[in-house]
Amino acid sequence: MKRKLDKNGEPVEAPPKTKSKAAQPSQPAQSEEPSQPEKQEPATEPSFAELGLDPRLVQAVAKQSFEKPTLVQRKAIPLALQGQDVLCKAKTGSGKTAAYVLPVLSSILRRKVADPTQFTAALVLVPTRELADQVFKAIEQFSAFSAKDIHAAKLTENLSDAVQRSLLANVPDIVVATPARAWHSVSSAALSLDRLQHLVLDEADLVLSYGYDEDMENIARSLPKGVQTIMMSATLSPELDTLKGIFCRNPTVLDLKEEFGAEDEKLTQFYVKCSEEDKWLISYLIFKLQLIKGPCLIFVADIDRSYRLKLFFEQFSIRSCVLNSELPINTRIKIIEEFNRGIYDIIIASDEKSEIFGDEAAEEEKGKQSKKPSKNNQGDNSEQPKKKRKHSKDEEYGVSRGIDFKNVAAVVNFDMPTSASSYTHRIGRTARAGRAGIALSFVIPKDQHGKHKATTIKSTEKDEKVLAKIMRQQAKLNRTLEPYNFNKSQMEAFRYRMNDALRAVTKVAIREARTRELRQELLRSETLKRYFEENPTELAHLRHDGELGRTTRHQPHLKHVPDYLLPKDGKKALAQDGGVGFVPFKKMDGKDRRHHRKGKGGKGRSFKVGGRKDPLKTFKVRRKAK
Numbered sequence: 001m002k003r004k005l006d007k008n009g010e011p012v013e014a015p016p017k018t019k020s021k022a023a024q025p026s027q028p029a030q031s032e033e034p035s036q037p038e039k040q041e042p043a044t045e046p047s048f049a050e051l052g053l054d055p056r057l058v059q060a061v062a063k064q065s066f067e068k069p070t071l072v073q074r075k076a077i078p079l080a081l082q083g084q085d086v087l088c089k090a091k092t093g094s095g096k097t098a099a100y101v102l103p104v105l106s107s108i109l110r111r112k113v114a115d116p117t118q119f120t121a122a123l124v125l126v127p128t129r130e131l132a133d134q135v136f137k138a139i140e141q142f143s144a145f146s147a148k149d150i151h152a153a154k155l156t157e158n159l160s161d162a163v164q165r166s167l168l169a170n171v172p173d174i175v176v177a178t179p180a181r182a183w184h185s186v187s188s189a190a191l192s193l194d195r196l197q198h199l200v201l202d203e204a205d206l207v208l209s210y211g212y213d214e215d216m217e218n219i220a221r222s223l224p225k226g227v228q229t230i231m232m233s234a235t236l237s238p239e240l241d242t243l244k245g246i247f248c249r250n251p252t253v254l255d256l257k258e259e260f261g262a263e264d265e266k267l268t269q270f271y272v273k274c275s276e277e278d279k280w281l282i283s284y285l286i287f288k289l290q291l292i293k294g295p296c297l298i299f300v301a302d303i304d305r306s307y308r309l310k311l312f313f314e315q316f317s318i319r320s321c322v323l324n325s326e327l328p329i330n331t332r333i334k335i336i337e338e339f340n341r342g343i344y345d346i347i348i349a350s351d352e353k354s355e356i357f358g359d360e361a362a363e364e365e366k367g368k369q370s371k372k373p374s375k376n377n378q379g380d381n382s383e384q385p386k387k388k389r390k391h392s393k394d395e396e397y398g399v400s401r402g403i404d405f406k407n408v409a410a411v412v413n414f415d416m417p418t419s420a421s422s423y424t425h426r427i428g429r430t431a432r433a434g435r436a437g438i439a440l441s442f443v444i445p446k447d448q449h450g451k452h453k454a455t456t457i458k459s460t461e462k463d464e465k466v467l468a469k470i471m472r473q474q475a476k477l478n479r480t481l482e483p484y485n486f487n488k489s490q491m492e493a494f495r496y497r498m499n500d501a502l503r504a505v506t507k508v509a510i511r512e513a514r515t516r517e518l519r520q521e522l523l524r525s526e527t528l529k530r531y532f533e534e535n536p537t538e539l540a541h542l543r544h545d546g547e548l549g550r551t552t553r554h555q556p557h558l559k560h561v562p563d564y565l566l567p568k569d570g571k572k573a574l575a576q577d578g579g580v581g582f583v584p585f586k587k588m589d590g591k592d593r594r595h596h597r598k599g600k601g602g603k604g605r606s607f608k609v610g611g612r613k614d615p616l617k618t619f620k621v622r623r624k625a626k
């Protein structure tokens with residue numbers, strides 16, 4: 001039974017004095033208690049050292065330049081250090097990873113002082129391979145000063161069973177894996193959970209959506225008694241209840257409200273209602289004229305779409321890279337790393353999972369009949385999103401959730417997600433850890449859907465419904481989405497160029513781009529290196545194929561925007577009535593513009609998010625009089 005908590009996530013009753021888990025079930029049920037007056041946060045917030053963490057971890061945290069713990073860290077770390085089960089819901093980008101990694105590492109270090117026996121004490125389950133990589137890196141960073149005492153392993157790479165076995169033969173203290181990988185290792189006796197002490201489910205609301213129900217059940221059966229369970233999630237979903245039922249005993253539930261009030265909100269949200277064709281035109285203008293600057297994440301509905309947009313941008317010399325489930329995991333991780341290092345400014349990510357997480361608009365139409373409580377989701381396929389089993393794609397792929405893309409200035413929903421919760425997760429890739437960011441979503445009005453055969457896509461049919469739902473959801477958080485209006489007449493001058501570029505991006509060109517990308521990966525593959533050494537002619541063929549076939553028409557004239565195309569008052573005139581629509585990330589005086597063109601530091605980065613150069617400080621939204 002869950003405990004009552006105040007608005008700040010403080011348990012209303014005093015936390016148990018005992019550190020022993022065994023004592024917990026005997027505590028009286030608290031959930032029916034009336035609400036207590038809110039507890040005030042202490043005048044000064046505790047530092048990491050004051051949270052009771054091992055000093056070596058505090059040192060590592062300082063190295064990361066984390067000045068003070070975030071709300072979720074202040075609340076969850078002490079509870080986890082006491083050995084309690086914790087179910088924590090906190091917003092995206094609020095620092096949940098450190099909130100569980102630090103106490104788990106601290107407990108392992110503390111235990112090792114008394115008992116240096118080597119065994120796997122912690123298992124961290126995450127829904128995607130990308131996330132596993134990220135969590136593993138966080139563990140490495142936080143154990144920088146205790147590396148000889150903490151040995152971690154990640155079980156998600158495309159490693160052979162033999163290699164994974166040898167990894168596990170070293171008996172890591174902490175294992176990070178997707179549930180499928182973890183169960184595979186447990187069932188083959190490569191990983192022993194016999195002495196497990198901590199189980200973490202990160203992005204817990206997702207694990208069942210990814211079709212891991214059976215793996216979770218199997219893992220649950222293999223756990224010894226008394227394992228501490230920590231569940232982290234950015235949203236509350238019925239799946240959490242299912243998992244709570246399977247794994248937790250009397251967890252403390254932390255439902256943490258936003259750390260910042262509306263006035264501190266650093267995320268600005270816009271939407272553009274436009275035709276299917278204008279979506280391409282506006283995107284071209286936004287990126288070519290740099291109306292949005294800085295690292296940007298563009299979400300599209302499927303893989304073909306990601307290549308179509310990339311090739312379309314290429315026509316105008318706008319550089320971008322694609323991220324999708326077809327690419328090998330190592331490539332995906334590399335792309336995320338390179339984006340975080342500032343090598344790419346635009347990632348076009350296909351959010352195929354958005355479909356799986358439920359088309360809420362469709363659900364609404366079904367009259368919400370399926371509101372029956374599901375005690376246990378096993379076999380309950382009617383309520384569970386369908387597992388997608390497609391061979392070419394990686395089912396453990398996911399970029400809209402959990403991944404810590406650094407300093408993302410803008411998230412663009414080129415194609416709307418099909419649910420409000422997908423939207424929350426997508427926009428959560430920007431404005432992280434108190435930084436600024438914008439979200440811009442293209443919405444196709446219902447009467448415009450299907451009108452432009454070349455670019456129409458099924459998933460955007462219910463954009464308006466989804467938008468309405470998103471607006472309601474955001475309003476609950478005191479957030480609004482503002483219309484982002486373009487001056488249509490000024491856009492017209494660019495239309496023929498956009499059409500020219502769209503025509504060049506044929507289906508054949510997209511197919512070719514898709515296979516070319518995969519071919520490049522084959523050429524880079526370490527696994528195939530040996531094979532190619534022995535079969536050099538095949539390597540030559542593969543290379544030759546790659547050099548051939550650039551099926552997109554090359555149109556050098558599209559690269560530059562001639563001055564006569566630009567409106568008299570420059571880019572600003574593109575915004576209708578000079579109002580919403582111009583998104584300068586930085587005040588652009590003459591000097592700055594030169595600076596931008598040159599591409600500061602040769603990296604093409606021309607602004608900082610947050611700090612003195614906070615682009616949003618110069619951003620004016622003029623509400624349109626209704």
Ligand SMILES: Nc1ncnc2c1ncn2[C@@H]1O[C@H](COP(=O)(O)OP(=O)(O)OP(=O)(O)O)[C@@H](O)[C@H]1O
Pocket residue numbers: 065066067068069070073090091092093094095096097098233234401402403404428432433
């Ligand atoms: N105390 C802190 N001070 C400063 N930065 C922090 C702190 N804790 C975490 N961060 C940074 O905040 C960013 C977001 O953290 P993290 O990825 O853990 O968020 P999250 O809540 O797990 O997000 P999501 O729900 O999207 O997975 C990371 O770049 C992390 O390094």
